[in-house]
Amino acid sequence: MDLNFKKELANGYSSNSQIARVLSESWVKLNSYCPSCGEKPLNDFENNRPVADFYCKKCSEEFELKSKNGKFSTTITDGAYDTMIQRITSDTNPNFFFLTYSKELVVDNFLIIPKQFFTPDIIIKRKPLSETARRAGWTGCNIDLSKVSELGKIFLVEKTKIINPEIVQTAFNKTTFLRNKSLDSKGWILDILNCIEKIPNRDFTLKDIYNFEKDLKVKYPNNNFIKDKIRQQLQLLRDREIIEFNGRGTYKKID
Incomplete structure (x- = not known):
């Protein structure tokens, strides 16, 4: 090149x-x-x-x-x-x-x-x-x-x-799977990704992500199950090997 x-x-x-x-x-x-x-x-x-x-x-x-x-x-x-x-x-x-x-x-x-x-x-x-x-x-x-x-x-x-x-x-x-998601589903995944990236440490906890609940509620005011949506997206990101689940509510970012 x-x-x-x-x-x-x-x-x-x-x-x-x-x-x-x-x-x-x-x-x-x-x-x-x-x-x-x-x-x-x-x-x-x-x-x-x-x-x-x-x-x-x-x-x-x-x-x-x-x-x-x-x-x-x-x-x-x-x-x-x-x-x-x-x-x-x-x-x-x-x-x-x-x-x-x-x-x-x-x-x-x-x-x-x-x-x-x-x-x-x-x-x-x-x-x-x-x-x-x-x-x-x-x-x-x-x-x-x-x-x-x-x-x-x-x-x-x-x-x-x-x-x-x-x-x-x-x-x-690594992220082409997002193309098959609806606009709403993709939005949730990307929002949780951005939350994860705002956490300075490579290792983080479920509680760390829950700290963004208020911000997510502002964006999704009609959703009364924000924490459920957070856990759902974390599981998807784990399955796609974008983050790693280490048990007991702890996670790790994968380079």
């Missing part, structure tokens, strides 16, 4: 946004691989396709790329809010690649967030454009990556370090 952009590919383009798009998309096509099955190269869709930028011929996973010059940020600016919500709640939503690069046109970070981690909770609605704007009333959105579980942030390149593809594939496929 060559972390340098091929600058000559931008010859003939004058717009900074066009140059960034051409260089970043070309880099992905030349250097990336499918995080699901390892197939290389990825194939690009026709220009201006509304759903995704790349796809894998072998396993049919689809990917959209978002790139940025500068440091990696947990807030990503995106397009129309309603369109984004419709996409991520559909059956055809893509996985998302996020790429950051330096002013020297070298890739710093390249990560994928699998589509199962995209829920309405992480999409933040921006203020509508003013009445004097050309697109008055248009409402955009931001993607808040700070709300995404760490299991959903899978780096292929982290701070210019290339991650072993086998590690990437294992991490990617």
Whole structure:
């Protein structure tokens, strides 16, 4: 994997946004691989396709790329809010690649967030454009990556370090079971995952998770069995080998 952009590919383009798009998309096509099955190269869709930028011929996973010059940020600016919500709640939503690069046109970070981690909770609605704007009333959105579980942030390149593809594939496929869950069920699992990740110690207890009961009650006000739901999700995460049950209400996070 060559972390340098091929600058000559931008010859003939004058717009900074066009140059960034051409260089970043070309880099992905030349250097990336499918995080699901390892197939290389990825194939690009026709220009201006509304759903995704790349796809894998072998396993049919689809990917959209978002790139940025500068440091990696947990807030990503995106397009129309309603369109984004419709996409991520559909059956055809893509996985998302996020790429950051330096002013020297070298890739710093390249990560994928699998589509199962995209829920309405992480999409933040921006203020509508003013009445004097050309697109008055248009409402955009931001993607808040700070709300995404760490299991959903899978780096292929982290701070210019290339991650072993086998590690990437294992991490990617570890949570694909979420795709078969309803939006409500997936939401519960991801919420409990986030609770677990807020606990600083690797070992934790059922009581530690129960401490989040009030927060979960705010999100699920009509559920009168929060503790039952917590235990249910812990059992599922244990069965999926995301956490380990050590008996007597004690658990361990699995790396």
